[in-house]
Amino acid sequence: MSIRERLGRELLFFDGGMGTLLQERGLEPGELPEVWNLKHPEEVEEIHRRYFEAGSDIVLTNTFGANACKFHDDNWSLEEVICAAVKNAKRAQEQGVLDGRETYVALDMGPTGKLLKPMGDLDFEDAYRAFAEAATLGEKNGADLIHIETMSDTYEVKAAVLAAKENTSLPVFATMIFDERGKLLTGGDVPSVVAMLEGLGVDAIGMNCGLGPDQMLPLLKAMRRYTSLPVIVKPNAGLPKQKNGETYYDVEPERFAATMKKIVEEGACVIGGCCGTTPDHIRRMVEACKNHPILPVEEKEDTIVSSYGKAVILGDMPLIIGERINPTGKKRFKEALKAHDMDYILKEGITQQEKGAHILDVNVGLPDIDEVQMMKDVVTQLQSVTSLPLQIDTVDAKAMEAAMRIYNGKPMLNSVSGKQESMNAVFPLVKKYGGVVVGLTLDEQGIPSDADGRVKIAGKIIEEAAKYGIRKKDIVIDVLTMTISSEKDGAKVTLEALRKVREIYGVRTVLGVSNISFGLPKRPVINSHFYTMAMQNGLTAGIINPSSEEMMKSYDAFLALMGYDENCTSYITKYAAQAAAEKAAAQVAGGNGTLRIAGGNGPSQPVGTDTGNTLTLKYAIEKGLKEEAHHLTRELVKTRDAMEIIQQELIPALNVVGDGFEKGTVFLPQLLMSADAAKIAFAVIKDVLAESGAAEEKKEKIILATVKGDIHDIGKNIVKVLLENYGFEVLDLGKDVPPELIVEKAIEEEVTLVGLSALMTTTVVSMEETIRQLREKKPDCRVMVGGAVLNQEYADMIGADFYGKDAMQSVHYAQSLFGTENKV
Incomplete structure (x- = not known):
């Protein structure tokens, strides 16, 4: 029986640790554990055999660091190491499984040890190639499955999963390393990890390393809440301790086994051990758990989009998709795209997040630019300065796939239509990379003039998606907003279709709200009232401008009126202080349609732009706007003392970001982008000090x-x-x-x-x-x-x-x- 057939139907057991057992046998500090597959195969084989004898159904090859980014040994090639590793495990399988059990050898793939760009210096495709080489060699030499483990970054695990799935036919398991807060090193949480890995099509998902079994229990509960996949749990034997110069772990086999039984009771169906666990730990675990029934794997119906650090669930409470990163009707944005003015585009994203958007729409399509490259650039850099999930908005299938491949999370996709050509192009991409796809209710005959016609196309899209294995929860329907200036019943038909789609199919919905008012004066009046009506009729997410006061008033009022804003707390907090905020903003902005540099008590100077907002150097550094940081610093050093700029702008900005990082409100990509912006500002100041002959203060x-x-x-x-x-x-x-x-x-x-x-x-x-x-x-x-x-x-x-x-x-x-x- 294949392991896929057994997953989720019976309890399966992994093995335990490898590194500490090799140390006991003489592995020297600094020596690569993987070379022991060739230098001391009998030792590696014996460890594998002891795990099989202890009751392990799945044993990992000794290849945790066997990838081109990490493994460097002049005496042995990667191919030799992986070939020997699989053969060692296979020989142990023959010797250690004497009771007729069906067991498996899993190729163990660990992290590269590097951060991927833009946070680090490793390119996504380079990481992909390193994992692809290892995965290919694993399958070639007889591995039964691939286990990707100890991953602390969603971007790196995505590269590994794609490499395994695109280059082998083997089942793929993936486990992450969470801290006690349920966070990855790069900021991901449990639901964001689940959303992405499920979208990529792994066979089982879970956690390993970093924590002991007691600490993993609450994380398991969170994972079970969101995932529809079998869950893997492989804790350490507690926390590391030190005695007489030797490292040991404080959870003995009997206690480990007792807690692992609780973990099975909470829903794990593949269990094992990580650092510090031994064959004795696994033996006790198998004895304690082997006859324990497992909880069934339940299909979850949450519609989730995610970024590297945030999951957004499209539920009953309406959400906002920010529409400003889109050239339609925006002359300044078109200019920014043509000039590759990335800071302008990033500021649009940051502003929308600050104004309350939950998801950002990203459309960069212009006739005279390379949309594929621009989409990749914008998606990559936006994910460096905001943790909001993105909606990839394009009619170009190549641009869509390029963005989906490098997107760090599970995106929204805008869009697919009821045209067969569209579904043939988009659904394979959704199946391959994962995503929540927007279905437009139009087909080869155009947009139906009646609600029932649009509902029928929605059903066609849902039915066709199911042929690809795309579940209804990953489809949101856009029944299309028609302009009432040309179609007098446009709003009524849209609202009726919206309501019927929700009632008949139970799917989530989305609308581009502002289309309703084209050609009319005072458009915000129409837009805001239609927005309220749409939400009342079942709109899940409106694509709107979150900087529009009228639209946000409609949104805030709707949440308060419908009980989504408990005790009207958010409404009261926002609007009770509005008068004071408007007065303060009027004093600062100057109202002259220019961007003004503000810092400390120094003078403000206009710098040409059309935003009408005040942008400080402190703000630019906090948000990781590198070009703005460079420009603003060059302007400030003309009128202010260098050290004053450092003390009043740079250090406060770094402190804000650092405090946010410690509190978990700022994530690693944002932290590093802010650091880069600060570094650029420091470089400008350093040049000024050098030109003036001023001596730099001695650094520790x-x-x-x-x-x-x-x-x-x-x-x-x-x-x-x-x-x-x-x-x-x-x-x-x-x-x-x-x-x-x-x-x-x-x-x-x-x-x-x-x-x-x-x-x-x-x-x-x-x-x-x-x-x-x-x-x-x-x-x-x-x-x-x-x-x-x-x-x-x-x-x-x-x-x-x-x-x-x-x-x-x-x-x-x-x-x-x-x-x-x-x-x-």
Whole structure:
């Protein structure tokens, strides 16, 4: 029986950890575990065999780091390693399964150890190619399935899933590494991860590493709430501890098994272990759980679109899709597209988010531009400055696919129609990449003049989508808004169709609201009243301008009147303060239709634009607007002191973003974009200081390094960016750095703070050794540590001075150590 047939119907057992067991057998710090497939195949084979004997149905190959981005060994090729890894597991399967059980060998694919662009330096397609090579080799050598695990970034796991599905026919499992708040490193939460991975068509979804079984229980409940897939749970054996120079985990096999039984009771149907778990843990787990019935996998009906860090559920409460990133009727936006003025486009997105949009429509179609490339550029950069999901709006199938491929999440797609040609082009893309698709009620005969005709086309779209395996929950219907100046019954027919589509098919709905008033004076009057009527008749999401006061009044009032705004709290908060806000805005804006630079108490100067808004350098940095940051800084240094700009604009902006990151309201992409904008502003100021002959203030030096044996530098690189923006000089020694080199540089450069990073359990011993040598040879040096495998207790045990749970905590520690809270 294939594993797909067994998934969700019976409880399946994974194996446990590999790295710590190899260490027990002599794996040296810094030695690649994967080369043991060739150097010591008997040791690897024995570990696999013990897991099969313990009751594992699925055993992972020793290939966690076997990809071209991560594996570098002059003696062994990647093909040799993966071939040997699969064969070792297969031989163990033959020897260890003596009771006739049907078992499987899974190709283990771990992360690249790098951040993908635009946050890092690894291109999405380069990551895809690295995963594709590993997946292809795995299937070629006999793996039964592919298990993608320990992923902390939705973008990287998307590259891995696409690589596996496009290059093999194997089942694909994917598990992520969440923190206790249910967040990924790059900001994703449980529903956003579920939406994207389900859309991509994985066979099972779940979590592994990072947490012990007790900490994973609430996350499992959240995942079960949203997913229609079988759920995998593979915890660590608790939290790492240290004793007599050795790392151990604090959850013993019996306790591990008892908690895993609770995890099965809460709905997991594939279970196993990660760091610190042993064959004994798995044996006890199998004994405790093997006869326990599993909860059925339930089909969920939520219509969800997502970005890397936010899931938006299209439910009963109406939502807003911002319409401003669209050239139709917008001369200035057309100019921005032709000039590739990305900051103007990004500002439109940021403004709409601030005004209350839940989703942003993105349409960049103009006859004289490369729509495919422009769509890719806009989608990529918009996702760097806003966490809102995007609606990819295009009639060009190539542009649609290009955007869907590089989109970090599960997008909305605008659109497909009832024309067979349209459905043939769009539905395969929805099936391949995932998405919530807008169905337009028009076909080869045009737009029906009556409601029943439009409802019939809606049914045709839903029926055709089902042939591709696209569920009704992933379709929203646009019954089309007709202009009442040319069709007197246009509004009545649209509202009737809207109501009938909801009643007959139970699908969510969307409308481009402002089409109703073309050709009429005082269009906002018509638009806002029609918007209210549409919401009353079942409109799920209106495509509107969230900066329109009339439209937002209709929206806010509707939520209050229909009970979606509990106790009218949002309405009261917004409108009670409106008079004061309008008065303050009038004093600041000047009303002259120009963009004004404002900063501290310095003078404001007009810079040509037509937005009529005040844009400060502080705001540009907070929002990650790099071109604006450069321009505004160049203008400000003409009239204000450089250090004053730093103290009144740059540092407050970085503090706002840093505080938001710590609170979970700002995510990693936004943090890094803000850091980039600040870096550009600092560069302008530095040039001015150099031209004036002013001496730069001496910066405190900090060494950063990923410890010996560890080739993951994501966390270290994030800390580096932030420390540099807060005025520290960072000596980045890279990854896989031996203790002796770190000590040597600390002495040579007279450094008194060293930051050490480790992501792998097998390399924390190198961190401890580095600290020991620093204590011995550079006793005045403080050490801060961080990484997914660490916690405060473990940091204390290995003698670190500070444990940073995230990058901003490292900055705060450095500031407190050097007394630089208000300096750059």
